[in-house]
Amino acid sequence: MLRQCLIPIVATIIIGLLVLSIARFLIIFDLVLGNDQGLLIVAKALAAFIPHYLAFMLPLALYWGSYTVARQLTVGSEVSILQATGSSIARTFSVLIVLGVVFTCLNVAVVGWLQPLGRYSYRALTYNLEKADFYLRVRDGTFMKVGARTIFVEKINRDRHSFEKIMIFEQLEKGGDMTILAPRGNITKIGDRLNLRLFDGQRQLIENMAEPDNVQMMNFKAIDVPVGNAVAPFRPRGDDEQELLLPEIMAQNKPLADAGMQDISTSMNKRLVIALSCLFLPMLGVVLGVQSPRKRNLYQSVFALLLIIIYHQMVEFAGDFGKRLELGPAAMLWSVYALFFIISVVLFYKTTTGVGPLQDRVEPTLRGWGLNLDPFAWLRGRPQTP
Known part of the structure; x- marks a missing residue:
C-alpha cells in the first residue's frame, strides 16, 4: 500500500515542480543572459524558489496519491477481496492517514522555515542580478x-x-x-x-x-x-512578512516596513492552514477514490482534481477577503479549513463503515431531485436518429 501510494505522490511532486518552474526559469534566464556563470545562477535561483512551489505540491501530491491508490484498489476489486477476508476499508487505508501526519510535519518545516529563507535568498539573488554590470544586462x-x-x-x-x-x-x-x-x-x-x-x-x-x-x-x-557603481548589500531579512520564519511571525506584534498586522496575520494563518491540510486530504482522496467496482466513472478524476483546486482558491480568497471584515483573516481561513476537515472526516467514516462508495449513496438522493452525477447520461438517453 505504501509503495503504491508513494509512486504517484513522487511523480506528482516532480511533474508539478517542473511545470511550475518553467515560467520562473524564463524570468531568471532573462536576467542572467550574458553572465559567465548563467547556469549556476539559474540553478541557485530555482533552488531558492522551489520551497514556494513545494508548499503547494506536497498537499496536492498526497491528495492525488491517496485518490489514485483508492481508485485502483476499488476498480480492481482488491478492496472487496480485503473486506471478504475481514479487513475493513479503514484498516486498509490507515497507512494513508499516517502518511498525512508525516506530510503535515514536513510541510510545517517547508512553510515555516524553508519557504521564507528561500524567498529571501531568491530576492537577494535577483537584486544582485538587476544591479549587475551594465554590459551584462x-x-x-x-x-x-x-x-x-x-x-x-x-x-x-x-x-x-x-x-x-x-x-x-x-x-x-x-x-x-x-x-x-x-x-x-x-x-x-x-x-x-x-x-x-x-x-x-x-x-x-x-x-x-x-x-x-x-x-x-x-x-x-x-x-x-x-x-x-559597486552593488550595495541587499537589505536585511524581515522587511516582508513572507520572509519571517514561523516562530518569528508568530511572535511579531508590530507592523513591518512592508507589511501591516493584517498582512502578518494572513501570512501566518495561511501557512498553517496549508500545512495542516495534509491531515484530512488523504481521507478526502479515499472518499472520492472508493467507488463501485461494477462501473468506472470517467469524469470522477476530473472532479477530484477540481475539488483540490477549489479548496486552494477558497483558502486564497478567505485570506484576502478576511482583511476587509471585522472577523479578520484568521477566522475566515480556519472556517474554510474546518469545513473541509469535518466533511472529510464524516465522509471517510461513512465510506469505511461499509455503507458503500460515496457516489452510490449520493446518486439516489440527487435523482430524487431530478439531478444526475453523470453529465453525459442525457446524451445516452436520447433516441437514435434512423
Whole structure:
C-alpha cells in the first residue's frame, strides 16, 4: 500500500515542480543572459524558489496519491477481496492517514522555515542580478534604465564590451535634459566604477526647459559616462512578512516596513492552514477514490482534481477577503479549513463503515431531485436518429 501510494505522490511532486518552474526559469534566464556563470545562477535561483512551489505540491501530491491508490484498489476489486477476508476499508487505508501526519510535519518545516529563507535568498539573488554590470544586462535595440539615465544600444559586439549606435538620455534635476549620441563606444572599468566611453559623438544639453531655445551643442572625440557603481548589500531579512520564519511571525506584534498586522496575520494563518491540510486530504482522496467496482466513472478524476483546486482558491480568497471584515483573516481561513476537515472526516467514516462508495449513496438522493452525477447520461438517453 505504501509503495503504491508513494509512486504517484513522487511523480506528482516532480511533474508539478517542473511545470511550475518553467515560467520562473524564463524570468531568471532573462536576467542572467550574458553572465559567465548563467547556469549556476539559474540553478541557485530555482533552488531558492522551489520551497514556494513545494508548499503547494506536497498537499496536492498526497491528495492525488491517496485518490489514485483508492481508485485502483476499488476498480480492481482488491478492496472487496480485503473486506471478504475481514479487513475493513479503514484498516486498509490507515497507512494513508499516517502518511498525512508525516506530510503535515514536513510541510510545517517547508512553510515555516524553508519557504521564507528561500524567498529571501531568491530576492537577494535577483537584486544582485538587476544591479549587475551594465554590459551584462544591455540588449540589442532595447531601451534600458541605468540610474537616472535611459540608454539605447542598437548593436552589441560579440565581446559585449563594445557597442555601436548609442543614445543616452538623462532628465536633469533643474528640469532640463541631456542627450548624447555616438556611433560607437565601449566599457571601461576603474575599480568599482563602470564607465561607458563614447567616441566621435554629439551632446545636446538643455539646462532649463523654461528656455527651450537655450540649447548647448557639443561635438566630442571621447567622453566617459558613468553607468554603474559597486552593488550595495541587499537589505536585511524581515522587511516582508513572507520572509519571517514561523516562530518569528508568530511572535511579531508590530507592523513591518512592508507589511501591516493584517498582512502578518494572513501570512501566518495561511501557512498553517496549508500545512495542516495534509491531515484530512488523504481521507478526502479515499472518499472520492472508493467507488463501485461494477462501473468506472470517467469524469470522477476530473472532479477530484477540481475539488483540490477549489479548496486552494477558497483558502486564497478567505485570506484576502478576511482583511476587509471585522472577523479578520484568521477566522475566515480556519472556517474554510474546518469545513473541509469535518466533511472529510464524516465522509471517510461513512465510506469505511461499509455503507458503500460515496457516489452510490449520493446518486439516489440527487435523482430524487431530478439531478444526475453523470453529465453525459442525457446524451445516452436520447433516441437514435434512423
